[in-house]
Amino acid sequence: MSRLKNNKSLMQALSWIGMIIIAFIIFGIFLLMQGANPLEAYKNMFESTLTNQIGISKLILKSVPFILLAVATSISTRAGLVNVGVEGQLMIGMLFTITAANFLFTSLPTVLGLILLAIVGMLGGALYGGVAGLFRVKANMNETITTVVMNYISYFIVSLAVYGYLRDPEGFNWPMSTQISDSLTLPKLFGTVNIGIIIALLVVALVWYFINKTKTGFKMKVVCGNPNAAKNAGINVNKVRFFAMVATGAIAGLAGMIEICGVEGRLRTTTCQDYGYLGFLAAWMAWNNPVLSVATAVIISFLSVSGNVLEFKNNLPASSTQILMSIVLLAIMWRGKGRKES
Amino acid sequence: MISLITNFLTNAIQSGTSVLYGIYGETITERSGIVNLGTEGSMILGAIAAYIVAADSGSMGLAIICAMLAGGALALIHAYLCINRKANQLASGLTLMFLGLGIAAFYGREYVSVSITGLNKIAIPLLSKIPVIGEAFFNQDILTYLSFVLCPVLWWFLYKTRKGLFLRAAGEDKEVVYAYGKNPQSLRYLATVLGGMISAIGGAQLSIAYTKTWSEGMTNGRGIIAVSLVVLAKYNPSKAMIGAYVYGGAQALNVILQSQGVEISPFLLMMLPYVITLVALFVSSVRKGTNAPNELKNIIGG
Numbered sequence: 280m281s282r283l284k285n286n287k288s289l290m291q292a293l294s295w296i297g298m299i300i301i302a303f304i305i306f307g308i309f310l311l312m313q314g315a316n317p318l319e320a321y322k323n324m325f326e327s328t329l330t331n332q333i334g335i336s337k338l339i340l341k342s343v344p345f346i347l348l349a350v351a352t353s354i355s356t357r358a359g360l361v362n363v364g365v366e367g368q369l370m371i372g373m374l375f376t377i378t379a380a381n382f383l384f385t386s387l388p389t390v391l392g393l394i395l396l397a398i399v400g401m402l403g404g405a406l407y408g409g410v411a412g413l414f415r416v417k418a419n420m421n422e423t424i425t426t427v428v429m430n431y432i433s434y435f436i437v438s439l440a441v442y443g444y445l446r447d448p449e450g451f452n453w454p455m456s457t458q459i460s461d462s463l464t465l466p467k468l469f470g471t472v473n474i475g476i477i478i479a480l481l482v483v484a485l486v487w488y489f490i491n492k493t494k495t496g497f498k499m500k501v502v503c504g505n506p507n508a509a510k511n512a513g514i515n516v517n518k519v520r521f522f523a524m525v526a527t528g529a530i531a532g533l534a535g536m537i538e539i540c541g542v543e544g545r546l547r548t549t550t551c552q553d554y555g556y557l558g559f560l561a562a563w564m565a566w567n568n569p570v571l572s573v574a575t576a577v578i579i580s581f582l583s584v585s586g587n588v589l590e591f592k593n594n595l596p597a598s599s600t601q602i603l604m605s606i607v608l609l610a611i612m613w614r615g616k617g618r619k620e621s
Numbered sequence: 622m623i624s625l626i627t628n629f630l631t632n633a634i635q636s637g638t639s640v641l642y643g644i645y646g647e648t649i650t651e652r653s654g655i656v657n658l659g660t661e662g663s664m665i666l667g668a669i670a671a672y673i674v675a676a677d678s679g680s681m682g683l684a685i686i687c688a689m690l691a692g693g694a695l696a697l698i699h700a701y702l703c704i705n706r707k708a709n710q711l712a713s714g715l716t717l718m719f720l721g722l723g724i725a726a727f728y729g730r731e732y733v734s735v736s737i738t739g740l741n742k743i744a745i746p747l748l749s750k751i752p753v754i755g756e757a758f759f760n761q762d763i764l765t766y767l768s769f770v771l772c773p774v775l776w777w778f779l780y781k782t783r784k785g786l787f788l789r790a791a792g793e794d795k796e797v798v799y800a801y802g803k804n805p806q807s808l809r810y811l812a813t814v815l816g817g818m819i820s821a822i823g824g825a826q827l828s829i830a831y832t833k834t835w836s837e838g839m840t841n842g843r844g845i846i847a848v849s850l851v852v853l854a855k856y857n858p859s860k861a862m863i864g865a866y867v868y869g870g871a872q873a874l875n876v877i878l879q880s881q882g883v884e885i886s887p888f889l890l891m892m893l894p895y896v897i898t899l900v901a902l903f904v905s906s907v908r909k910g911t912n913a914p915n916e917l918k919n920i921i922g923g
Contacts, residue, residue, distance in 0.1 A: 419906050421921040424848055428895050432896065435895075596727055598727040609720070612706065612716065613706050615707060
């Protein structure tokens with residue numbers, strides 16, 4: 280029995296890798312049609328990112344938000360929701376973090392300051408996710424639509440703040456916030472890589488444990504499988520869904536805090552734009568399995584980092600990576616999860 | 622003051638028309654039991670395809686046809702993934718939205734500073750002379766007039782033809798359609814592709830009639846907003862204009878207030894259409910009897 284199970288997961292893994300290869304082939308044909316050499320493009324992408332320390336540091340650094348956003352998304356999906364709100368929740372998490380860092384905690388010692396900022400960031404994301412959650416459970420509004428609309432709203436909220444109270448008085452009128460103080464930056468592991476990656480992996484472990492080993496995690500699975508059966512079994516479906524939306528938001532907000540305190544140092548109108556959507560793609564590529572989504576987040580990070588190379592060396596616009604990523608995801612959707620949903 | 626109102630209405634209609642097409646398209650699609658968030662992708666592909674053809678060939682008719690083909694092609698992928706491969710409709714739609722935005726940005730990069738003549742306004746004799754509203758409703762481009770005509774045409778198609786009846790039945794209970802010896806899946810294909818094509822006309826209206834420019838991501842969520850407003854229109858093309866022009870009105874308010882030099886943050890004004898969309902969605906969801914096709918309820922919640 281267990282051998283059968285192993286064989287099945289092996290087959291799944293193989294077909295999954297196969298789909299990614301097929302996506303690269305389709306994109307290669309697309310590149311050929313544009314008069315670019317796909318082999319050369321792929322070679323440039325791999326060489327620039329994977330064969331030197333700077334490239335690998337960038338890869339790890341950029342994987343962190345995608346890992347967190349993917350894991351966050353997978354919590355909602357496990358409760359039967361298609362929640363794209365991590366984009367907006369990340370924005371609000373960043374906004375809360377930078378506001379607290381620049382106005383409240385400026386002179387706090389590093390450890391205390393960072394812990395408080397993490398809480399504030401998570402609070403921001405959780406609040407924004409909670410609003411969408413309320414829409415879902417109180418007004419029965421579809422969460423996919425409300426979260427996409429709220430993502431647009433979050434951009435304008437960030438712009439409003441960055442052009443308003445956050446604006447750096449010494450920023451030569453550029454629309455950006457003041458830089459956070461040095462004491463509030465995340466400690467470095469090596470090179471440019473900060474402890475964000477460790478936090479992200481810890482969160483993955485926690486979420487995996489939560490989904491698979493706790494009572495609430497089990498309830499979520501039941502709600503996802505059949506909401507009516509869950510209701511009959513005495514599970515408060517709305518409560519579970521609301522909780523999932525809030526938890527997703529909190530983790531997305533944490534990702535925002537890590538981006539501000541670990542990478543960006545300040546907020547601009549375009550900071551981390553589209554990261555949420557990429558995180559969502561990473562989650563769905565991994566069939567919303569938290570552990571597998573680490574791998575897909577790294578792939579997305581790789582495509583995102585090496586996509587710049589396409590721009591410089593092969594004269595292809597940044598949008599080509601977006602096309603490649605969509606094709607990868609379409610291929611995985613085409614394959615489905617071995618036909619039988621677990 | 623009168624001219625200000627006329628100006629506001631003209632702007633509201635120009636800006637709302639693209640969303641109106643999106644609502645028409647998505648209504649047809651959702652009536653058959655498929656929800657397509659890729660409407661955004663179809664719209665942006667329509668916008669860029671129309672723009673490229675308009676710039677290179679100068680033929681506006683050809684531009685609109687190409688827009689429809691591009692938008693329909695994207696919707697065809699959605700239909701295939703959802704119907705044949707049983708993919709999650711919401712996730713598939715979102716992915717196609719990204720794909721559409723990516724492809725449009727890719728091919729659009731050389732057209733950012735290219736200018737076109739585009740579709741010009743055609744004043745309808747007499748009607749356009751009606752005070753206040755005449756200018757707004759009857760001095761518009763041909764795609765706006767087409768959107769007026771489509772309202773009764775689509776309503777008639779859905780409610781008065783056999784094909785429309787079966788299409789709606791596919792969205793309510795596909796077993797019934799089978800019982801009548803029709804294939805609900807092919808009806809869904811038809812509805813999804815047709816929906817993508819109609820939405821793409823909205824994209825074309827945006828690029829070659831309203832703004833007459835191309836900029837990356839210029840649909841700015843109009844497709845997603847259209848999907849939300851379908852609920853407000855109660856899945857009925859005859860009520861589509863309400864939501865579309867409320868959205869257009871919010872956009873127009875932005876333009877008018879800016880031009881009047883009112884001191885208010887532009888970001889608050891830009892946020893307005895999205896907030897109004899949320900409110901509209903809220904109101905229509907709380908109201909009893911959403912009228913949503915049965916087969917959709919499993920997908921978009923219940």
